[in-house]
Amino acid sequence: MNLEQEHRGDILILRPCGRLDSSSSPELERVVTEQLEAGVQRLVFDLSSLDYISSAGLRVILLAGKRLRASKGKLVLVGLQTMVREVFDMSGFLSLFAITATLDEGVAKV
Numbered sequence: 001m002n003l004e005q006e007h008r009g010d011i012l013i014l015r016p017c018g019r020l021d022s023s024s025s026p027e028l029e030r031v032v033t034e035q036l037e038a039g040v041q042r043l044v045f046d047l048s049s050l051d052y053i054s055s056a057g058l059r060v061i062l063l064a065g066k067r068l069r070a071s072k073g074k075l076v077l078v079g080l081q082t083m084v085r086e087v088f089d090m091s092g093f094l095s096l097f098a099i100t101a102t103l104d105e106g107v108a109k110v
Contacts, residue, residue, distance in 0.1 A: 003028060011042045011110055013103070017049040020057030029060045036064065041073035044106045048079030053087050065097060074098075078106035 001024035004015040012035055016028055035043070043064060047053075061077070068075045076098045080088060088094050100106040 001027070003031060005031070008107055010040075011044060011107055012040045013044045013046055013107070015046040015049060016057075019052040020050055020060075021052065021054040022056040025054070025056040025060050028057070029063065032060060032064045036067050036071075036073075041068065041071065042110045043068060043073070043075045044078055044103070044110055045075070046078045046103055046106070047084055048081065048103070050081065050084050053084050055091075058087070058091055058093060062093070062096070074110045076100060076106040076110045078103050 001020055002017040004017065006013040006015070014028070014031065016024075018024075020028065032043075045061060045064075065075050067073075077088075078100050079102065080099060085094075098109055100109055
């Protein structure tokens with residue numbers, strides 16, 4: 001997995017590319033934890049370049065969502081590809097997060 005980061009004002013956009021699984025999720029968790037501890041309150045996960053997500057990857061996104069909810073922050077998921085969307089659907093995560101089709105919609109929603 002490659003992980004791209006972008007800031008638009010006070011919004012952090014994280015763009016994992018490739019596979020988010022047990023071997024790559026610790027890197028994403030480290031970045032998310034560092035950014036949230038640094039005060040990020042608005043986070044967009046751009047998943048448009050994510051081919052696969054495992055339960056380890058779902059756990060990191062859930063962790064981010066719980067921490068942001070507790071601090072009154074916001075999290076939006078953007079651009080879920082078919083296979084990734086199916087994993088979110090089967091796990092019941094689609095109902096837990098705001099989801100948009102495009103990055104611009106996600107940035108506007110967060």
